[in-house]
Amino acid sequence: MTGDGVARVVLDPTGELSPQAVELSERPASLDGLTVGLLDITKARGDVFLDQLDLRLRERGLETRRYAKPTFTKPAPVDLRQEIAEQCHVVIEALAD
Amino acid sequence: MVSDAPTAPTTAPTTGPTTGPAGAPPLGLPDGWVAVVKRDCPTCVTVAPALAELAEQVALTVLTQDDPGFPEGLPPGAGPVDDTSLDRSWLLDIETVPTLLHRDGGTEDERLVGWDRAEWRRATGVADLGEGLPEYRPGCGSLSVDPARTDELRVRFEGGRLRSRRVDIAALEDEFEAAFDRGWTDGLPVVPPTEARVLRMLEGTTRDPHEVVAVVPPDLVECTVEKVAVNAVMAGCRPEYLPVVLAAVEAACTDEFNMHGLLATTWFSGPMVVVNGPIARRIGMNWGMNAMGQGNRANATIGRALQLVVRNVGGGRPGGVDRATLGNPGKYTFCWTETPPSELDEGPDWPSQAVEHGFGPDDDTVTLFAADGVRGFADQLSREPESLARGLAEILRTIAHPKLALAFDAAVVLSPEHLRVFRGAGWSKARLRERLAELTLLPPGATTRGAHGIAEGMPDGFDAVELPKFRDGGLLLFTAGGGAGLFSAVIGGWASGSMGSQPVTRRIGS
Numbered sequence: 122m123t124g125d126g127v128a129r130v131v132l133d134p135t136g137e138l139s140p141q142a143v144e145l146s147e148r149p150a151s152l153d154g155l156t157v158g159l160l161d162i163t164k165a166r167g168d169v170f171l172d173q174l175d176l177r178l179r180e181r182g183l184e185t186r187r188y189a190k191p192t193f194t195k196p197a198p199v200d201l202r203q204e205i206a207e208q209c210h211v212v213i214e215a216l217a218d
Numbered sequence: 219m220v221s222d223a224p225t226a227p228t229t230a231p232t233t234g235p236t237t238g239p240a241g242a243p244p245l246g247l248p249d250g251w252v253a254v255v256k257r258d259c260p261t262c263v264t265v266a267p268a269l270a271e272l273a274e275q276v277a278l279t280v281l282t283q284d285d286p287g288f289p290e291g292l293p294p295g296a297g298p299v300d301d302t303s304l305d306r307s308w309l310l311d312i313e314t315v316p317t318l319l320h321r322d323g324g325t326e327d328e329r330l331v332g333w334d335r336a337e338w339r340r341a342t343g344v345a346d347l348g349e350g351l352p353e354y355r356p357g358c359g360s361l362s363v364d365p366a367r368t369d370e371l372r373v374r375f376e377g378g379r380l381r382s383r384r385v386d387i388a389a390l391e392d393e394f395e396a397a398f399d400r401g402w403t404d405g406l407p408v409v410p411p412t413e414a415r416v417l418r419m420l421e422g423t424t425r426d427p428h429e430v431v432a433v434v435p436p437d438l439v440e441c442t443v444e445k446v447a448v449n450a451v452m453a454g455c456r457p458e459y460l461p462v463v464l465a466a467v468e469a470a471c472t473d474e475f476n477m478h479g480l481l482a483t484t485w486f487s488g489p490m491v492v493v494n495g496p497i498a499r500r501i502g503m504n505w506g507m508n509a510m511g512q513g514n515r516a517n518a519t520i521g522r523a524l525q526l527v528v529r530n531v532g533g534g535r536p537g538g539v540d541r542a543t544l545g546n547p548g549k550y551t552f553c554w555t556e557t558p559p560s561e562l563d564e565g566p567d568w569p570s571q572a573v574e575h576g577f578g579p580d581d582d583t584v585t586l587f588a589a590d591g592v593r594g595f596a597d598q599l600s601r602e603p604e605s606l607a608r609g610l611a612e613i614l615r616t617i618a619h620p621k622l623a624l625a626f627d628a629a630v631v632l633s634p635e636h637l638r639v640f641r642g643a644g645w646s647k648a649r650l651r652e653r654l655a656e657l658t659l660l661p662p663g664a665t666t667r668g669a670h671g672i673a674e675g676m677p678d679g680f681d682a683v684e685l686p687k688f689r690d691g692g693l694l695l696f697t698a699g700g701g702a703g704l705f706s707a708v709i710g711g712w713a714s715g716s717m718g719s720q721p722v723t724r725r726i727g728s
Contacts (some may be wrong), residue, residue, distance in 0.1 A: 129386065129387050129389075129393075130384050130385070130386055130387070130412065130413065131384075131385050131387060131393070131396075131397075131410045131411050131412055132380060132382035132383070132384065132385070132411045132412070132413065132416055132448045133382050133383035133384070133385050133448075134382075134402050134411055134445065134448045134449050134452055134526070134530040134531070135402070135530045135531065135533075136434070136437055136439030136441070136445075136530070136531045136532065136533060137382070137383050138437060138439065138533070192479075192716070192717045192718070194476060194479030194482075194483065194713055194717060194718045194719075195476060195478065195479050196478065
């Protein structure tokens with residue numbers, strides 16, 4: 122506080138996460154030969170959307186694998202994320218309502 | 219006024235460290251006797267001749283808090299030592315002047331507070347000390363505990379405990395505008411979290427400032443007691459509210475409550491904090507008239523502090539992870555307390571929400587519920603519990619949508635006048651809950667998609683059977699409110715149970 126009662130130094134109320142740019146994973150130029158994960162977040166009709174994508178991707182000769190989050194209200198469990206990372210090259214997550 | 223309040227002389231030998239916190243300037247005092255005085259204290263003025271006498275016979279250093287020339291007549295080497303900065307008084311933890319203490323090897327082994335001739339003679343071994351002086355005089359408050367000075371002293375000596383990044387407000391910046399500009403507010407002005415204010419806030423808890431309270435979503439940041447205190451200052455809390463805020467933050471960040479999902483949902487809800495236990499009365503919370511409305515500092519600022527922690531520490535902001543379609547005004551703050559047992563003549567038939575969850579009536583707790591807005595329920599004619607329950611059930615069946623079952627929790631807040639109808643007829647809380655469960659059953663066909671010209675409804679198969687509106691444990695019953703008004707409140711929840719948020723009750727610590 123200065124003499125006039127004005128606060129001049131305050132404490133940072135935030136989590137103080139150092140600003141750091143998160144780099145996106147490198148995007149493949151083509152899906153040819155890749156395994157595509159299809160993640161259903163379990164919102165209503167997300168499965169309908171993914172069924173269509175599944176069909177179209179298989180028509181192109183791609184291998185697909187299906188996954189679902191236990192509930193759309195929470196982030197995907199670590200196990201599920203690791204499973205997808207191990208088994209797939211790319212993942213498509215369906216947000217629907 | 220602390221500074222002029224007479225304090226009875228006491229003898230209080232201490233063995234604790236008197237060199238102050240680590241990193242503080244050394245006291246720079248020799249071993250032997252130390253007296254702390256100020257001229258603006260009639261007892262110190264009275265005792266001044268005795269100090270001069272004492273200094274002739276023992277090793278004595280006199281510290282003076284206000285007038286560097288006081289007391290006069292001391293022999294060379296005894297002082298007075300200028301302590302107008304109050305540094306030594308603070309580090310010696312002086313509360314009253316005169317204080318006479320003895321140090322040996324840097325450790326204090328005797329402390330006399332005020333003037334008590336017999337005690338001074340005994341302790342110093344000077345048998346005729348203060349001959350002619352009164353036998354007893356209480357001391358005055360030390361300047362180092364003067365409220366006008368303690369903030370500055372605490373920052374000087376304890377500011378180093380605070381680990382938060384310091385943010386300089388530029389000379390031409392307005393301190394309130396600066397908080398808006400940095401994105402720290404909920405849209406209303408916040409109290410600038412200066413070091414002095416945060417240190418004062420931390421006096422409200424016995425917990426270490428660096429202890430991690432919770433991992434706050436969505437950024438999953440480890441949040442310390444200190445960070446909660448910073449945000450509690452901004453919200454306008456008093457230090458005595460801090461333990462409640464800490465418990466609320468802990469409860470919000472449990473997996474069961476699922477603050478992350480609650481923040482991210484497009485639904486209206488935010489955390490509602492209900493306080494139970496004697497602490498509510500102690501810190502002046504409102505359970506009566508306008509309990510859920512504006513005007514009570516504790517109600518208003520505790521709920522706000524939780525939201526500011528989520529916003530600032532967790533990084534959860536509208537338009538970011540907070541995706542609410544409309545939100546609700548309770549997301550500024552939503553905190554109140556249930557009618558205390560003493561006001562309710564509470565018997566075992568009508569336990570509080572916290573007691574229902576296994577806590578004692580004298581336990582201090584917070585219960586968090588993922589709440590959307592408050593919806594009024596009017597019934598001014600029912601004098602029989604069955605009639606009142608039926609009206610309430612009609613409202614409850616419409617939570618979220620009249621054709622949806624088992625998807626959303628709800629809370630009912632019964633006003634005293636409605637509560638009287640149930641209790642007067644001998645209905646326990648358990649009986650009301652049981653009856654409401656029966657009355658809110660949705661009959662077969664009522665929830666079929668497309669029925670009644672409404673597309674919304676339950677999926678095929680579910681609609682063919684009778685469905686409970688609420689899951690087990692999904693209907694919370696509270697009591698609060700002013701004495702007049704045959705109105706109660708119904709508060710819808712969010713996605714219920716393990717698929718969304720479960721109400722969480724946590725004990726409030728110290």
